[in-house]
Amino acid sequence: MPDYALNTSENTRRRHIKEVRFQWVGRIAILISLGFLALMFIAISVRGYSVFEQTHIQLDIFFDEAHLDPSGARDPEMLLIADYKPLLTTALQRRFREVQERREKRRLYKILSRGAVFALGEMVQKNPNLIGTSQRLWLPASAEVDLYMKGKVDVSLEEELRRLKNKEINWVNQLKAQGQIKKKFNTRFFTKGDSREPELSGILGAVIGSAFSLLVCFTIAFPLGLLTAIYLEDFAKKTLLTDLIEININNLAAVPSIVFGLLGLSIFLGVFHLPRSTPLVGGMVLALMTLPTIIIAARASLRSVPNTIREAALGLGASKVQTTFHHTVPLAMPGILTGTILGMAGALGETAPLLMIGMVAFIVDVPQGITDVATSLPVQIFLWADSPEKGFVERTAAAIMVLLSFLVLMNLLAVFLRKKLQRQW
Template identity: 55%
Template sequence: MTDQSRNALERLAANKHERLNARLKSRYNRERRFRAYGIASIALGLTFLAILLTTIFSQGLSAFWTTYVKLDVTYTPEVLYIDDATDESQLRLADYDGVIRQALSERFPEASGRQTMRNLTGMVSTSAGYRLRNRLMENPDLLGETETLWFLADDDVDLLMNGIIDRNLPESERRVNDQELEWIDSLVSSDQIERRFNTTFFTNGDSRDPETAGILGAAMGSFYTLIVTLALSFPIGVAAAIYLEEFAPKNRLTEIIEVNINNLAAVPSIVFGLLGLAVFINFFGLPRSAPIVGGLVLTLMTLPTIIISARASIKAVPPSIREAAMGLGASKMQVTLHHVLPLALPGMLTGTIIGMAQALGETAPLLMIGMVAFIVDIPGGFTDPATVLPVQVYLWSDSPERAFIAKTSAAIMVLLAFLAVMNLLAVFLRKKFERRW
């Protein structure tokens, strides 16, 4: 080989090596860019999640604390218009708001005029009169006596104490005027106003007044609705999965059923609400805004999820388990119930819990069946009018009262806590009972 040929081959090899290095460098650069894009996407998602949670928590924490005002109230018969303490109708219809006005007038004797007295009385929640009525009906001997009680403050006073209303703004831009600021400062200086943990948020139902509104009614509605959903969806879903996976013949009919189950898992939830409205309410005549109807609708929505997860759990059981059981003389039913089902049950429970968590957060299908109604009373059964936590959040978010902003965020925090607990339970069950074959 001549020197010229050798040099040509060396140049060719060098060029080839350079091209190879260039391609490798380009590939490594693409991999680094892809990795950077992935990290940036995760960081962006976590940033938005942090912003969302920070906003919810910063707005909702104040709802877990509320303001109380201490007053010396006298159950004056002339003010209450009661002449017979044994007459229950008189006790029920007495002017308890007049007693509150009297207590406030004694505390602030300088207040005069109709508008001034209206502003003064408005510092205390409208629930104060109902509390006095309950106390006097429980103990009629209080008539004519004086006692010191703590009453819920009005929502505007609570917003001021929370710092949400800026007292440094001009009076025309505040919901609390200068005169009310003086009264509040006087109560603060005499230790007649204080902040307490808001137990009413967890023990009351819904209310038009933000300071007395609570989530117990919605929480009980969610509880009854999920009980119906679990009682129907779990056994039906597991039975359907067992039949399709273990007993159903492999033909065109079962293929159509399997395809439809997979498609139903992707159907928008509001479609199930329309189905529930047409079938359960209009056709069967079940009561609107009742947990039993909500549970039936959510059962239809969660069944595909439970069936798919249950079938995946059954498929994960090794065929050797079935073959060993049948080799020892077990029937097909015994193999399924005594061997396959116990081994697949942890995965089934995990899928069921995830489906129930999805049902807990649903709003659209329940709006279609009337569970958006304003319900004050706590539901006591599956047929009582009720709402659920997601719908309660929707109702409060649409309220014009500023204090409901904190209530909305606090209800979201409670809902997120329930969802987190259910998902953690699913993870725990999967880790504890999962078997690797």
């Protein structure tokens, strides 16, 4: 008698439980992966966002002519490097009259950043008429005070274990009570180069260094990659040579990036004696790394242009070269550009090869050209991450946020190109 039952048996019940269990394992795997992603973003944002604000202290500064420019020459160079420190100490003394003891005074002066001096210098250089006047100014506070204002100093800790002592906290609290200390948008971080002092350091130098490197990288890798792709896709007959080229491209895409750095070190620096630590060499190394990515993307894009287009052009009497450059390449361009942008995004995040060619130095000045000594955004992150000062931790996180924003922008651009311009054949 055949069995027609369709309901769940002991056997199938067991199997369905297994099924559900397996599905949950898959879900959990995805959740863990996405969880790590979220954790990383949160951990970095939590540390980094505070950099975008910087604590400032309000002081009445008297720009004493006798001190700054006794000769009255108003030479801009001299005004910049004049000794502004006494102005600050005087102002602080006047604000905190109760502080008399010498050691305490010295502590008091340290609630201001060393950058306050430069700030005054730049101000006076720009506007010499300030000399002889008294101004109420917001000046940057020291890194420790900044951390305290951002709630990152554990006051419950014993005094000896803190860099910020009770006295200083007391002063800051006095200022706070009178509204003479507050957090303002940190323009310095976006407009200055590196510095030994966390509160003075900025990322502009690194950003410009990265931009110059990418410029060099693009100038080399894009035409080279495009022409290679066109040749391999539309012109090359299958020979041993083209096979060799293809194997090479596929394998280069998997060579560890640091090896490209060594190539740059021994050939570009060692043989050609190109200037060390510059975006020129950095960009060249990045170009070699990006080349396979661009070639592979460009070939895929060229391949997706239907042959009917080529046949139509050839049928009208266009030569093969004309067909390719007048018809195929323009049609494939959105895809090629998408691939190139993604390749550039990869190059922007690359660190290891740049360490090899010396872009890892401490550089204060913002580079002016591709042959100036420079660093790059990811290398700057690496350098700051390595610094022992606590103030640099948040700088590192903030720099990462900037780097990731650039990457997001580039990816959005790529998505936009793909969505808007790419046709569906």
